[in-house]
Amino acid sequence: MNKNRKSRNFMQLSPGWNAFSNATAALFSLLCVFPFLFVVLISFTDEKTLATNGYRLIPEKWSVGAYSYVFETGDMLLKSYGVTILITVVGTLLSLFMISLYSYAISRKSFKYRRFFSLFAVFTMLFNGGMIPTYIIVTQVLGLKDSLWALIWPLAMNAFYIMILRTFYMTSVPDAIVESGKIDGAGEFKIFYRLVLPLSLPGLATIGLFSTLGYWNDWFNALLYIDDPNKVPLQSMLMRIENSMSFIQQNSANSSISLEVMQSLPQDTARMAMVVLATLPIIFAYPFFQRYFVSGLTIGSVKE
Amino acid sequence: MAGFLKNVMRNRVMLLMVLPGAAWFFFFSYMPLVGTIAAFKEYRFSRDGFWQSLINSENVGWRNFEFLFSTDAAYIITRNTLLYNIAFILIGLVFAVAMAITLSEIVNKRLAKVYQTGMFLPYFLSWVIVGYFVFSFLSMDKGLLNSILSQFGVSSIQWYNEPQYWPYILILVSLWKMVGYNSVVYLAAIMGIDRSLYEAAMIDGASKWQQIRNITIPLLKPIMIIMTLLAVGKIFYADFGLFYSVPRDSGTLYSVTNVIDTYVYRGLKTTGEIGMSTAAGLYQSVVGFVLVMISNYVVRRIDKDSALF
Numbered sequence: 141m142n143k144n145r146k147s148r149n150f151m152q153l154s155p156g157w158n159a160f161s162n163a164t165a166a167l168f169s170l171l172c173v174f175p176f177l178f179v180v181l182i183s184f185t186d187e188k189t190l191a192t193n194g195y196r197l198i199p200e201k202w203s204v205g206a207y208s209y210v211f212e213t214g215d216m217l218l219k220s221y222g223v224t225i226l227i228t229v230v231g232t233l234l235s236l237f238m239i240s241l242y243s244y245a246i247s248r249k250s251f252k253y254r255r256f257f258s259l260f261a262v263f264t265m266l267f268n269g270g271m272i273p274t275y276i277i278v279t280q281v282l283g284l285k286d287s288l289w290a291l292i293w294p295l296a297m298n299a300f301y302i303m304i305l306r307t308f309y310m311t312s313v314p315d316a317i318v319e320s321g322k323i324d325g326a327g328e329f330k331i332f333y334r335l336v337l338p339l340s341l342p343g344l345a346t347i348g349l350f351s352t353l354g355y356w357n358d359w360f361n362a363l364l365y366i367d368d369p370n371k372v373p374l375q376s377m378l379m380r381i382e383n384s385m386s387f388i389q390q391n392s393a394n395s396s397i398s399l400e401v402m403q404s405l406p407q408d409t410a411r412m413a414m415v416v417l418a419t420l421p422i423i424f425a426y427p428f429f430q431r432y433f434v435s436g437l438t439i440g441s442v443k444e
Numbered sequence: 445m446a447g448f449l450k451n452v453m454r455n456r457v458m459l460l461m462v463l464p465g466a467a468w469f470f471f472f473s474y475m476p477l478v479g480t481i482a483a484f485k486e487y488r489f490s491r492d493g494f495w496q497s498l499i500n501s502e503n504v505g506w507r508n509f510e511f512l513f514s515t516d517a518a519y520i521i522t523r524n525t526l527l528y529n530i531a532f533i534l535i536g537l538v539f540a541v542a543m544a545i546t547l548s549e550i551v552n553k554r555l556a557k558v559y560q561t562g563m564f565l566p567y568f569l570s571w572v573i574v575g576y577f578v579f580s581f582l583s584m585d586k587g588l589l590n591s592i593l594s595q596f597g598v599s600s601i602q603w604y605n606e607p608q609y610w611p612y613i614l615i616l617v618s619l620w621k622m623v624g625y626n627s628v629v630y631l632a633a634i635m636g637i638d639r640s641l642y643e644a645a646m647i648d649g650a651s652k653w654q655q656i657r658n659i660t661i662p663l664l665k666p667i668m669i670i671m672t673l674l675a676v677g678k679i680f681y682a683d684f685g686l687f688y689s690v691p692r693d694s695g696t697l698y699s700v701t702n703v704i705d706t707y708v709y710r711g712l713k714t715t716g717e718i719g720m721s722t723a724a725g726l727y728q729s730v731v732g733f734v735l736v737m738i739s740n741y742v743v744r745r746i747d748k749d750s751a752l753f
Contacts (some may be wrong), residue, residue: 143546153549161546162555168543169608172624176565182580182726194586239722242465260466264753265554267733270725271708272718273479274472276487280494281475297468310651328457341568357570360684375572379689382575385693395476401711408586415576422568423722433628 176419183207183412190272190408206409210417216369216377224374227291228355234353235296243302244332246316247309258306261299275364276343290365295418301347302372308343310335346432353429356422374418381411455662475492475610483508483722508723517707519748525703526538528611528687530677531698533672539623541668544630549652563624578617578690591601604692607700614701617690618683626671633667634660672741677739677752680732704728715745 153161178197182190183206185199193200212218242261246254268274274294284290313336337344343418362376371379422429452459479494486504490497508700512518544562550556566574581589582603590600605607637660644653682703691701711721736752744751 158551161550165559169559169753172566173562192593195580195588238465241461245458246463252455257462261470265645266736267729269476269480269730272712272722273476273724276479297465312647314593360573375570379572415573419573429568433646
């Protein structure tokens with residue numbers, strides 16, 4: 141212990157440079173968090189003082205009016221929350237199910253077609269039909285327009301996650317365990333969920349969190365496939381509000397329409413309150429996310 | 445044939461395991477490849493489904509591509525996509541490495557961890573949320589930036605209508621979101637460097653700065669090259685959210701915010717030029733494929749383990 145500390149002292153930065161490094165890192169770190177804090181402050185500002193003062197760091201008058209407004213007229217927000225939670229839960233479970241099976245199979249040396257199915261997955265990372273062909277297939281062949289499945293299926297698989305998890309199985313599930321299961325007479329499925337799954341929980345947790353974050357933050361699929369206002373997830377609802385706002389600003393000459401639309405939209409502070417409420421779950425889950433993301437990054441880098 | 449069936453039977457459990465995923469890839473990745481035929485058609489959506497739409501749409505050969513490349517659009521979106529990505533890659537690399545080195549040198553490791561936690565946060569937020577953040581700074585009448593400028597007697601700027609500022613804004617926002625994430629990768633690599641190298645350098649009287657220049661950076665070089673090459677492989681793909689949500693889809697900014705992805709999206713949803721947009725998307729896929737193959741080949745030559753495949 142003592143020796144360790146000595147060697148660290150020996151290599152340490154001089155106090156001046158250490159202070160400089162601290163200041164630089166602290167400043168950048170603060171810059172990264174600042175916009176969120178700023179939006180929180182705005183959401184607690186009184187609407188009238190905001191209209192005259194603009195967005196201020198220290199509001200002239202504090203108020204929780206925005207939040208009570210959002211909760212009173214919260215139908216839209218509540219519905220979107222529901223949609224987002226639903227697609228996040230169903231989507232994450234579905235993708236864990238499909239990804240773990242697929243990557244387990246192609247990690248097994250005894251599977252004759254493993255090379256074919258590895259390539260079948262990897263090729264999708266290299267070449268894709270693009271946005272419009274995908275749109276055509278999803279709407280015209282699968283008929284998912286305005287269906288919640290259009291928010292779930294497109295994000296359910298991902299070749300990159302498959303490669304990460306395959307590597308994880310290969311490095312942290314010893315062949316001997318699978319063999320011992322076989323000797324005990326267990327079938328392949330039983331071996332998978334009795335022996336392999338428990339061992340691969342850290343890998344699954346990483347993929348699960350990637351996937352959860354992907355679903356929670358997704359708005360692009362809703363932008364493409366969802367018109368029904370009852371099926372709009374959280375991020376997409378915020379997007380819609382933003383779009384109508386800029387639409388009004390760009391067409392303010394057309395005042396008769398815009399006044400009506402304007403009144404139906406949440407006010408400045410209420411919008412920021414919604415942003416805060418949409419972000420809070422991520423802030424709370426953040427410690428988990430951070431830990432598993434860092435380990436996920438290192439899993440990804442120790443490839444076979 | 446009999447041998448094949450025998451193999452299928454022998455592998456049936458494994459085949460059953462890949463079936464759901466393989467079906468997904470078939471529908472969501474391979475079927476769209478068939479859909480790229482739309483690039484060679486005057487595509488019209490028919491009520492009777494995909495095949496009927498294909499049959500009813502007139503064949504136009506390469507005309508969609510000719511139209512696309514005869515307008516300014518192809519040039520502008522290609523230029524924007526490439527230049528922004530080059531800027532993100534180069535500036536992002538410098539900042540991420542610099543920040544990783546700074547974090548690794550900080551004496552108090554607890555504090556370094558706290559800083560890192562803050563830097564990592566933007567990566568977890570969606571572009572829509574980031575769009576709102578940016579708006580709180582750039583709003584014409586209420587934004588923080590204009591009220592700071594007014595303190596210095598500068599009159600309000602209509603940020604969302606002034607294209608000349610946006611290359612800087614977009615680069616800043618992209619850095620803000622990605623530097624923390626990328627620096628984690630480099631920080632992990634720095635932590636893996638053998639400490640005795642630094643001790644030896646100290647004994648030889650090397651200053652901290654010399655150690656960074658002659659030990660840390662050279663040892664980070666392979667991973668810097670690999671990360672950069674992997675990014676180069678994706679250089680033809682833009683981050684849709686950054687270019688669509690952050691500028692609030694403002695029409696006056698299209699000259700500097702329109703990239704291939706946003707162009708294709710608008711072709712589908714607003715202008716309705718399906719054929720031409722599909723052509724643009726196919727152009728992106730083909731060039732993107734060539735680039736990713738080249739960069740992967742180069743990565744393989746440098747370090748086999750880091751290659752994509």
